[in-house]
Amino acid sequence: MFAAYAARIDRDQPLSGLELGERPAPEARPGWTTVNVKAASLNHHDLWSLRGVGLGEEALPMILGCDAAGIDADGNEVVVHSVIGQSGHGVGPDEPRSILTERYQGTFAEQVAVPAWNVLPKPKELSFAEAACLPTAWLTAYRMLFTNAGVRPGDSVLVQGAGGGVATAAIVLGAAAGLRVFATSRSEDKRKRAVELGAEAALPTGERLPQRVDAVIETVGAATWSHSVKSLKPGGALVISGATSGFNPERTELNRIFFLELKVVGSTMGSKDELASLLNFCAAKGVRPVIDTTLPLDRAREGFAKLAEGEMFGKVVLTV
Numbered sequence: 001m002f003a004a005y006a007a008r009i010d011r012d013q014p015l016s017g018l019e020l021g022e023r024p025a026p027e028a029r030p031g032w033t034t035v036n037v038k039a040a041s042l043n044h045h046d047l048w049s050l051r052g053v054g055l056g057e058e059a060l061p062m063i064l065g066c067d068a069a070g071i072d073a074d075g076n077e078v079v080v081h082s083v084i085g086q087s088g089h090g091v092g093p094d095e096p097r098s099i100l101t102e103r104y105q106g107t108f109a110e111q112v113a114v115p116a117w118n119v120l121p122k123p124k125e126l127s128f129a130e131a132a133c134l135p136t137a138w139l140t141a142y143r144m145l146f147t148n149a150g151v152r153p154g155d156s157v158l159v160q161g162a163g164g165g166v167a168t169a170a171i172v173l174g175a176a177a178g179l180r181v182f183a184t185s186r187s188e189d190k191r192k193r194a195v196e197l198g199a200e201a202a203l204p205t206g207e208r209l210p211q212r213v214d215a216v217i218e219t220v221g222a223a224t225w226s227h228s229v230k231s232l233k234p235g236g237a238l239v240i241s242g243a244t245s246g247f248n249p250e251r252t253e254l255n256r257i258f259f260l261e262l263k264v265v266g267s268t269m270g271s272k273d274e275l276a277s278l279l280n281f282c283a284a285k286g287v288r289p290v291i292d293t294t295l296p297l298d299r300a301r302e303g304f305a306k307l308a309e310g311e312m313f314g315k316v317v318l319t320v
Contacts, residue, residue: 004297009055034111034113047307049101063112068107109320130288137169139275140268140269153179158182162183164219182202216236216239221245221247290315296320
């Protein structure tokens with residue numbers, strides 16, 4: 001079957017390790033099912049994999065891709081939950097949980113095999129491309145907002161780095177849930193689009209907000225960390241799920257964190273139940289993922305380049 005896969009690890013030039021070509025189709029195994037992929041979306045996780053983060057040389061070649069929507073062996077339209085081993089389903093009881101492409105072949109292919117437990121019904125209201133955007137970036141944003149930040153309608157939230165997959169999802173989901181959403185971006189165009197998606201205001205990165213907020217959704221890391229801490233109300237929550245600009249901020253702002261009793265919460269992906277809730281929320285309220293670009297699988301390299309350059313607003317989707 002045709003696939004986009006990591007053939008080599010290159011920390012400095014990750015795209016040099018990306019290959020497109022034929023790979024073996026999934027083999028049947030007890031408790032697993034095969035999904036015929038209709039659409040899959042890119043995440044920064046895929047670029048990190050090409051750099052060797054979470055993926056070792058011994059696992060190569062590895063088909064990339066965490067997210068997918070498609071048709072299962074019984075003809076049902078489904079969405080794939082990409083966390084393998086949650087609650088032990090489909091793997092041995094001692095195997096730690098992992099994300100597709102860390103241990104098991106991913107979704108940038110004509111077919112993907114996952115534990116049967118990891119397959120959820122696709123709402124008829126969502127297209128395959130839209131559904132394929134939800135299991136990683138949108139699920140991460142959903143968990144950050146409603147589980148780890150614990151915000152409620154009427155609360156305020158700052159989303160750093162408008163334009164990325166998680167950030168875009170947080171803006172749309174937050175606005176749909178009745179939050180007061182503020183966003184930042186270095187790009188004037190991305191700030192305008194953030195407002196169009198429901199942000200109350202969008203400001204240049206690092207600029208002082210009109211008010212302090214109850215929570216910050218942080219995926220940028222070092223470049224925005226100090227601003228995130230300074231933007232919080234006393235007792236507020238800084239929820240972090242990534243650090244695309246680096247892991248070591250120049251200023252940790254520890255004095256503010258302890259004096260204002262701020263909460264710093266790490267967040268990774270989400271549960272199957274949270275994905276089911278997200279799917280229902282999107283279907284019931286007309287919420288739709290923001291898609292920047294849709295490309296056929298054989299043009300995956302263009303999508304990876306767009307992701308690496310950071311020029312997209314929303315998700316890049318590959319169709320099969």
